[in-house]
Amino acid sequence: ALGPGSTAVVVYTADVRADLAGELAVLRGVGLGLVGMTVLVAIVGVGVTLTLSVTERTRETGLLRAVGLTRGGVRAMVAWEAACSALAAAVLGVGLGSLYGFLALRSLGLDAGAGSLPGVELTVLAVGVVLVAVLAALAPAVRAGRVPPIRALAG
Known part of the structure; x- marks a missing residue:
């Protein structure tokens, strides 16, 4: 042969x-x-969205500052807003991504197996998404904290 x-x-x-x-x-x-x-792209998107949100809510921020919220409180408010939005997006993304992955394995005829979901990696990914969103929110948060209450309420 x-x-x-x-x-x-x-x-x-x-x-x-x-x-x-x-x-x-x-x-x-x-x-x-x-x-x-x-x-x-996600970091830029979160930054732009939060910048627009801070710009559009200047009067709200001014009112909160006028009734006693500190600059740090305003920064924390914007950071928490980013963290909550990112957490919701991460949970939705991990859920849909896991479902799509499972369906892809099924369509290829592969056995997905019980317990094959990489829980630790997905948790680290979700925490990373929240951290990146909070980091992207730093500049808008500082900007929101710098707006004087009088100017914000006048505009």
């Missing part, structure tokens, strides 16, 4: 594994690049 005119090919398992590992590394890199771009 392995004579001079043979079309048979000898393939070693280690070579196939190495080729597959290389292809998976490329796919992992592309996936991480896409996730990185998504995170960058």
Whole structure:
């Protein structure tokens, strides 16, 4: 079978594994690049949304400052708003992402298995989303705290 005119090919398992590992590394890199771009867009989106929210609620902020809320209180209010929004988005994203992942495995005919959901990784991801949102809220929070109550109520 392995004579001079043979079309048979000898393939070693280690070579196939190495080729597959290389292809998976490329796919992992592309996936991480896409996730990185998504995170960058999310940070900018949260920052812009909170900046618009702070700008539109200048009178509310001025009123709260006039009745005794401190600058730190205003900053904390904006940061908590970002954290609550991000937590809601993270819970929704993890839930829908898990459902879509399960459905993708089922459509490919793969066994999803019981308990195959990576709980620790998903929790770390959700906490990371909240932290990134709070970091993106820093600039709008500082801006909201700097608005004098008199100017905010006059506008």
